[in-house]
Amino acid sequence: MTASLRVSQKRLEKFIYEAFLKTGLPESDAQTMGLLMAEAELQGSDGHGVIRMVPYITRFKGGGVNLQPNIRVVKEKAAMALIDGDNGMGHLVMKKATELAIQKAKVAGVAWVGSVHSNHAGPASLYARMPLAHDMIGLYFAVGNANHLPPWGGLSMLLSTNPIACAIPALHEAPVILDMATTVTSYGKVKAKRQRGEMMPEGWMIHRDGTPLLDPSKADEGMLLPIGGYKGYGLALIIGMLAGTLNGAAMGNAVVDFNQDSSSPTNTGQAIMVIDPDAFGDIHEFKKNMDTLIQEMRNSERMPGVDRIWLPGEQSHQKRNDYMREGIPIPDALAQQLHGLALELGIAPLASN
């Protein structure tokens, strides 16, 4: 992957903001999209960052997304809320949901906010990370926006890669941030292999007869494999029930493939949970214990050939530091696509400052 272009977080925010303003989002919503999508790039979630701009705008044009949604709380108790996204972009819905969950967790100790009539919201960890600024723990669950996984033993595509993310603060160490699909690999990584003309390793996908599928250009003929076999199927299913069914959002057959369909509302469901460690004990003590645990893992004896033990989120943390210093790399093919988008919308291209 060559990336001749590197841009600062601020420049990228502005580009995204201008593009979404031009395509019909209200000013403050376009700003939020800029902040969150640039943040996704900064943390290295490039499969869920600006690579999604053109697909999002395709859905805007197709009428699949409400550009002026009335995002509102429709159900509420001390430790929960349900937010109706009114078919607005998921970033806008889940930012509001997370802010509400943080506020509620400060009072109740723990809070859970779900979404209905939402849309794709970018990487799961974007929302799980938000409570960290308040010394709180975030957990995020979502129904993916395209079904590539059958139930265990089955062939019908009834499940998505339904992700889970969890962010836990530490003291001097970087926070522990897990962000994972419940499949061995995400569909985005399959697409990346296809773009690079590479074969996939065994264990990522299988053909409908159960034999390994290695050629990513034939991905449509096969299916993703869940982690741990029936266990990953179970995880994908319950995450979908908690983030989708519980909220009255789409699951199973009702999931709309937003790559194939630009006009139908997806009725995406997500959920954010916030835990305040200070309710359980002293926050400083907790963060110190997190540091100890992190260091124990890092200092583990290593298998032959292993240079370093990583904590979940540590590589993303390093990437963030690098990108803040050196700029966010935009791969050439993507840079070209975004240049075309800039010309089409009449905004300043990314390359210019």
Add this chain to the structure above:
Amino acid sequence: MTASLRVSQKRLEKFIYEAFLKTGLPESDAQTMGLLMAEAELQGSDGHGVIRMVPYITRFKGGGVNLQPNIRVVKEKAAMALIDGDNGMGHLVMKKATELAIQKAKVAGVAWVGSVHSNHAGPASLYARMPLAHDMIGLYFAVGNANHLPPWGGLSMLLSTNPIACAIPALHEAPVILDMATTVTSYGKVKAKRQRGEMMPEGWMIHRDGTPLLDPSKADEGMLLPIGGYKGYGLALIIGMLAGTLNGAAMGNAVVDFNQDSSSPTNTGQAIMVIDPDAFGDIHEFKKNMDTLIQEMRNSERMPGVDRIWLPGEQSHQKRNDYMREGIPIPDALAQQLHGLALELGIAPLASN
């Protein structure tokens, strides 16, 4: 596995009650142990049922467990509590924790109760299932009581099989109940293979050099594999942080192997979360949607050679029905062990009625 002996749930409850009464538990606590351990057997969790009686009593004798604990709430907010188990049996601690979480979720919509200074509590799904009787969802997390898993790429045993369980009610269908270790297999299944003199399949365990370990009698020389490689490591780690570190309970190096050590308090941590679907919408509608989803999965087109698609918890549900009708099978070796225990304690053996 031959099981010449089958006993009714009631008979098993009484046997467990009498044994624990004789070994020093207060009457009501011995009753609770009988109810919960017989329930574990009824749902087919034989690795976490009466097979644990002798090991538990060994720890009672060794002074590792407080037989007359003062189990109490030490931290509390609208949607959370922390329960200090005072080193009592985990069943007693987590029953109290789950009842409190149910009560809180009825008011706040969602609640989370953690434990500190607890002990082994049997199968995870035992507690996740309790909210079902109130048409609520249960989620359970625990720090396992022996470390058999290193961090990904490592060799030091710093993690346990830290399980997650989730139970979601349906209308006419059986509830969906996931109960899984974050390792490909549990250590209990390795022990069962050893008892039967069978080899393990590849993928369960590896040697310290990374090569497959197939002989269960050599399990001590190797380590369990997490599901999905680094993903399962991440899951085991965050579950341990949420169920252990958050509560001030043991994690990492601090975990006591309760099979090797009969006298040290384990300071086990667990967490139960309860969600009230009625807070999010109409409970009847939710349960109807669960039925639809369950039927979609079951009716999926199947891979060649697959007779049936199972939902998580469905096989356990069938087992429960069978065992209620035909009695709970007690494998011969276990029956013999329990017979010895009955003689030692001077209680009526299981075989008698």
